[in-house]
Amino acid sequence: MSIRLKQLRRQNQWSLETLAEQTGLTKSYLSKVERGLSVPSIAVAIKLARALAVNVEELFSEQAASMEIAITRASERTSFGSGEMDKPSVQSITSGAASKRMLPFVVYPAADFVASAFKEHEGEEFLFVHAGSVEVAFPTGTFELGAGDSLYFNALIPHKLRSIGPTQAEVLVVVSHDDE
Incomplete structure (x- = not known):
């Protein structure tokens, strides 16, 4: 980037x-x-x-998005972040679609909240745990999610995410986003 x-x-x-x-x-x-x-x-x-x-x-991405239908192969994902277990890593998984209102990412969260402050942003957020387990913290409480679990919430609520357990968690995160 x-x-x-x-x-x-x-x-x-x-x-x-x-x-x-x-x-x-x-x-x-x-x-x-x-x-x-x-x-x-x-x-x-x-x-x-x-x-x-x-x-x-x-x-x-160096390429401007201009397609209405876009396929992003696993080998074409754009990564940002370290990829180390103690630091979060993110892969963008829709590189070709224009004017998106949803922003999907594959997130490999860090194992410790210390590396992650509470975040908040406009829109809504959907998490689906593909592998491993995570802990999602909100100011009002913390939730543990395992593989196959999902969570949907207003992204203006401060939140943070960490990988828990022996396996690095892999989480599909979809953030709603409206340019208007």
């Missing part, structure tokens, strides 16, 4: 300061994202896409 974010920012003829003002993020954080030193959360990716008036996928 680092190269693409910088390209999109420059296309708009924006400085880091302008992008920071448009997103509510700090210049230093945005600089780290552009240099690949920091990985944005899904909520931050949505903020960046809105500010830059692009589809979230365009932050992670």
Whole structure:
């Protein structure tokens, strides 16, 4: 994402300061994202896409999305994050669809909440645990989900996710997103 974010920012003829003002993020954080030193959360990716008036996928792909029907093969997924058990990793799984109102990702959550602060963003969120087990924390309570379990909630409720148990969890996360 680092190269693409910088390209999109420059296309708009924006400085880091302008992008920071448009997103509510700090210049230093945005600089780290552009240099690949920091990985944005899904909520931050949505903020960046809105500010830059692009589809979230365009932050992670060199190709502009233009198809109404899109197939993304497993080998074509776009990954961001470390892939290490102690750090969250995310794969975008719909790289070709334009004007999406749903943003699906495969998330491999970190094993510890310390690596993950509470997140909140506009829209709704759906989680489906494909493998392993996770713990989803909200300010009002924590829920454990195993393979095959799902959870649907208003994404404005602060939430965080972690992998629990001996197997790295794999979670399908679908976030609703409306450009309007």
